[in-house]
Amino acid sequence: MWSNCLLKTLSRRHSTSFRASDLAVHLTHTPKTMPHLDQSLIFGKNTTDHLFWVDWDFEKGWHTPQIVPFQPLVLDPCSSCFHYGTECLEGLKAYKTATGKTLLFRPDLNIQRLRKSARALALPDFDGAELLQCIRKLVDVDKKWVPDKKGYSMYIRPTMIGTHQQLGVTKPGSAKLFVVSALVGPYFPTGFNPVNLYCDETRIRAWPGGVGDKKIGGNYGPGIAYTAEINKLGYQQLLWLVKGNVTEVGTMNFFMLWKNKEGETELITPPLDGTILEGVTRDSILELTREWNEFKVTERAFSIHELTQAAEEGRIIEAFGAGTACIVCPVQKIFFKGVDYEIPMKLGKSGLLTKRLLDHILSIQYGEIEHPWSYKVDYN
Amino acid sequence: MWSNCLLKTLSRRHSTSFRASDLAVHLTHTPKTMPHLDQSLIFGKNTTDHLFWVDWDFEKGWHTPQIVPFQPLVLDPCSSCFHYGTECLEGLKAYKTATGKTLLFRPDLNIQRLRKSARALALPDFDGAELLQCIRKLVDVDKKWVPDKKGYSMYIRPTMIGTHQQLGVTKPGSAKLFVVSALVGPYFPTGFNPVNLYCDETRIRAWPGGVGDKKIGGNYGPGIAYTAEINKLGYQQLLWLVKGNVTEVGTMNFFMLWKNKEGETELITPPLDGTILEGVTRDSILELTREWNEFKVTERAFSIHELTQAAEEGRIIEAFGAGTACIVCPVQKIFFKGVDYEIPMKLGKSGLLTKRLLDHILSIQYGEIEHPWSYKVDYN
Numbered sequence: 001m002w003s004n005c006l007l008k009t010l011s012r013r014h015s016t017s018f019r020a021s022d023l024a025v026h027l028t029h030t031p032k033t034m035p036h037l038d039q040s041l042i043f044g045k046n047t048t049d050h051l052f053w054v055d056w057d058f059e060k061g062w063h064t065p066q067i068v069p070f071q072p073l074v075l076d077p078c079s080s081c082f083h084y085g086t087e088c089l090e091g092l093k094a095y096k097t098a099t100g101k102t103l104l105f106r107p108d109l110n111i112q113r114l115r116k117s118a119r120a121l122a123l124p125d126f127d128g129a130e131l132l133q134c135i136r137k138l139v140d141v142d143k144k145w146v147p148d149k150k151g152y153s154m155y156i157r158p159t160m161i162g163t164h165q166q167l168g169v170t171k172p173g174s175a176k177l178f179v180v181s182a183l184v185g186p187y188f189p190t191g192f193n194p195v196n197l198y199c200d201e202t203r204i205r206a207w208p209g210g211v212g213d214k215k216i217g218g219n220y221g222p223g224i225a226y227t228a229e230i231n232k233l234g235y236q237q238l239l240w241l242v243k244g245n246v247t248e249v250g251t252m253n254f255f256m257l258w259k260n261k262e263g264e265t266e267l268i269t270p271p272l273d274g275t276i277l278e279g280v281t282r283d284s285i286l287e288l289t290r291e292w293n294e295f296k297v298t299e300r301a302f303s304i305h306e307l308t309q310a311a312e313e314g315r316i317i318e319a320f321g322a323g324t325a326c327i328v329c330p331v332q333k334i335f336f337k338g339v340d341y342e343i344p345m346k347l348g349k350s351g352l353l354t355k356r357l358l359d360h361i362l363s364i365q366y367g368e369i370e371h372p373w374s375y376k377v378d379y380n
Numbered sequence: 381m382w383s384n385c386l387l388k389t390l391s392r393r394h395s396t397s398f399r400a401s402d403l404a405v406h407l408t409h410t411p412k413t414m415p416h417l418d419q420s421l422i423f424g425k426n427t428t429d430h431l432f433w434v435d436w437d438f439e440k441g442w443h444t445p446q447i448v449p450f451q452p453l454v455l456d457p458c459s460s461c462f463h464y465g466t467e468c469l470e471g472l473k474a475y476k477t478a479t480g481k482t483l484l485f486r487p488d489l490n491i492q493r494l495r496k497s498a499r500a501l502a503l504p505d506f507d508g509a510e511l512l513q514c515i516r517k518l519v520d521v522d523k524k525w526v527p528d529k530k531g532y533s534m535y536i537r538p539t540m541i542g543t544h545q546q547l548g549v550t551k552p553g554s555a556k557l558f559v560v561s562a563l564v565g566p567y568f569p570t571g572f573n574p575v576n577l578y579c580d581e582t583r584i585r586a587w588p589g590g591v592g593d594k595k596i597g598g599n600y601g602p603g604i605a606y607t608a609e610i611n612k613l614g615y616q617q618l619l620w621l622v623k624g625n626v627t628e629v630g631t632m633n634f635f636m637l638w639k640n641k642e643g644e645t646e647l648i649t650p651p652l653d654g655t656i657l658e659g660v661t662r663d664s665i666l667e668l669t670r671e672w673n674e675f676k677v678t679e680r681a682f683s684i685h686e687l688t689q690a691a692e693e694g695r696i697i698e699a700f701g702a703g704t705a706c707i708v709c710p711v712q713k714i715f716f717k718g719v720d721y722e723i724p725m726k727l728g729k730s731g732l733l734t735k736r737l738l739d740h741i742l743s744i745q746y747g748e749i750e751h752p753w754s755y756k757v758d759y760n
Contacts, residue, residue: 044458044547051457073462074452077431077560078424082453082541084604085465085597091547122605157547161462162601167424167471167537167562169600169631171608180457182547202589209584211602217465218598220549221542222591224464225502228551251549 017126018054018062020133025141028069034183037149041185043325044155048142048181052134055163056124057174065134067141070180076165080172086162087217088117091324092280093184094139094154094377096146097367102139102377104156105365107132109280114158117214122171123160131158131177132375138179139377150366151186155325187326192349194332195321196340197249198235199304200226205240205248212247212275220251237321239334242275245301252321252329253282256307257295257353259315266296267353273301281322284373285357304336311341318351319343327361328354397506398434398442400513405521408449414563417529421565423705424535428522428561432514435543436504437554445514447521450560456545460552466542467597468497471704472660473564474519474526474534474757477747482519482526482757484536485745487512489660494538497594502551503540511538511557512755518559519757530746531566535705567706572729574712575701576720577629578615579684580606585620585628592627592655600631617701619714622655625681632701632709633662636687637675637733639695646676647733653681661702664753665737684716691721698731699723707741710734 028049035046047070054065080086090110095103111128118125135156139146146154158179162172203226205219206212212219226238227250237250246254247270260266267289270276289297310316311334319331330350334341346352364371408429415426427450434445460466470490475483491508498505515536519526526534538559542552583606585599586592592599606618607630617630626634627650640646647669650656669677690696691714699711710730714721726732744751 042546042548045545047458070457072454073457074454077450077453077539077558078427078537078562081462081597082467082539083469083537083597084600085467086601086604087462087465087597089463120605121601122608155547157458157463159457159462165425166422167535167560168422169604171604178457180547182458204587204589207584207587207590209582210587214602216598216601217461217463217467218596218601220464221466221501221596221598222594224466224549224551225500228502 016061017130018065020065020130020137023065023067023134023137025067025137026069027141030069034144037147037152037185039185039189041183043184044157044182046183048145048154048183050138050141051178051180052138053176053178055174055176062124062126067138073176073178075163078165078167080162080164083167084162084169085216085218086121086123086172088114088121088123088160089215089217090114090158092156093324093365094146094156095365095367096148099367100148101367102143102146103365103367104135104139104375104377106280106284106373107135107375109283110158113215113278114160117216118160120211120214121162121216123162123175126177135179136377138181140379142181143377145181145183147183150362153184154181155184156181187329192330192355194330194345194349195236196234196333197237197239197331197335198230198233199239199241199334199336200230201241201244201304203238203240204242206275207242208274210275213272213278215277223251235335239304241304244303244305246270246304246307247276249321249331252323252326253277253279254319255285255322256319257317257351258310259317260296264296265317266298268298268300268302271299271301279322281324281327281361284361285322288357288360307334308336308339308341311343316343318345318354320351320354328358330354396441397510398445400445400510400517403445403447403514403517405447405517406449407521410449414524417527417532417565419565419569421563423564424537424562426563428525428534428563430518430521431558431560432518433556433558435554435556442504442506447518453556453558455543458545458547460542460544463547464542464549465596465598466501466503466552468494468501468503468540469595469597470494470538472536473704473745474536475745475747476526476528479747480528481747482523483745483747484515484519484755484757486660486664486753487515487755489663490538493595493658494540497596498540500591500594501542501596503542503555506557515559516757518561520759522561523757525561525563527563530742533564534561535564536561567709572710572734574710574725574729575616576614576713577617577619577711577715578610578613579619579621579714579716580610581621581624581684583618584622586655587622588654590655593652593658595657603631615715619684621684624683624685626650626684626687627656629701629711632703632706633657633659634699635665635702636699637697637731638690639697640676644676645697646678648678648680648682651679651681659702661704661707661741664741665702668737668740687714688716688719688721691723696723698725698734700731700734708734708738
């Protein structure tokens, strides 16, 4: 079953791409001390011993890809990534199975999305299968950083930045693709910690005709400042609207299980209309629940008023955010126009479906269930 | 008249700001060779000998501000500026007068806007008057790079980036404010070079409730890719719409001189409604033309249909973009829904007002007219 068949989906060859077969590996002579696997781990702070990088420029195309000791980036202060938001990113994780295998979860989707994001910023394209092989090698080199304790994992952050050294707003003439990794703990170390959402229709994250569906730096910075404001009011995340329709929660996709007006039990999530991120976890939840075939599963635009009306009529069963960092994150309360709408949580700190999805996806990620979404890192 | 009275507008003191009086100046031992002042200068490529920088972190606040030899930035690859678009920028110029004085043009407006942009990204605030004094010192140190040839100038790029070294989407815990400069030539070395605009209502730059009025990196990256597409069709810049209303042209504000429906001669530009940049050149044009009092000057939302109808009825007199790089940039043609609308240009390559504004603003910038907008750099 560990067939690595995902490669097929990435196999379109580029005449101009770096090649994993050219990868130069320079190992560190001063490996870091592994931190303790406990609750003090800060997300993304404990970087591993190595990073991957490859440069591109307009004249030479892609240079030689390299794995090097973890080190700072040295960049001209005129590099376009500092000025014009020419930066895109991904986030995925490596997991250790009970039998000591190292797995990635659907890395093909992250790599496809990185290429889409890069195109939206006029950054160079590459062969996704080659990047996957490079990431595989990076994880293998740093495999001691993939913890053998369920809930812990290695977070992997592929990033591409414009390094063009002139101040004009022009197509980047050079770029750097790099991948850093960090040891991360469970998102909810002491069980679910549900979030309260603040919905403010005057603050807009993304809009039709924009780039809200791309994973690019500019989609995140302004949200940080907004979120800091509502944190002071006791809310953890924003529920983002577009033209009154629910789109995302914080930096996650949004799901709601409810009795719809027809009385059907329905899992509903906003559609991929260009204003929301094409989440890997979102896609996984849709595929799994459609396979289970126990309730209606719908992707369609729905308004905050449909949501608040359903809350008032007691039709909401549960609601949650979905993303790589937490997998699923239960929603406890939604503030809108002066009212806090309570969302039921059958299990106290989450709904039944939220917990079931967490457990099921974790068991795929940690290899307890063999599944085509798992990509095997180990070479033997 | 060189009273430096602009400082007053920046004089609000911060309990936590770096201070120009603490500025440490480390001069280069290897000054660069000045490039020739000719048409081969690429915008922003010929950086000067020094840069200004000052670090901030959550624990210590602002560190000691420094002027140092021009050098690369050395940053952890997990710095938030590479991932979450935590970056904002400004652009202004230093000019040499015929009598050898060095002037800045309305630097107070740029610094106020930088502070606004920083707040929108949860980056730290500072005392604008202190930054102005630091920039003044930087320009003074590099004053050989302010060319004594009209049309040439030193472009100054203040930038602030998040340098926080963890991968969570959180408020930056550290930041760097830096200022780089470069020798630049005239935007139109051989006289005006008018642009053709492509108007595509499906591509949206900014949106009400968003951050289109902030000068932050994320507002630029996606436009680069769109612009590269329309360049292939023979158009230089995009005319951006919001809900059918004209907003910006490329990275400039948009102005049109027309006979309005009431038969009045009117200079019209979109209002500061949060979707357009609060341009320093825009503000200067509005103030100057209102002072001239020769035609109606209006800031109001107007639609692309009003514009195309006026073009069809022969009521457009001229149109231009406005920004620091070019001051004004004549518009020759606007493509919308399959039609190229020709914009008149009385002087062949521009309209009369466009040329008059260019000449007038240049004569203020180069000190031929004494004006309160000029800020004197020289200490004696």
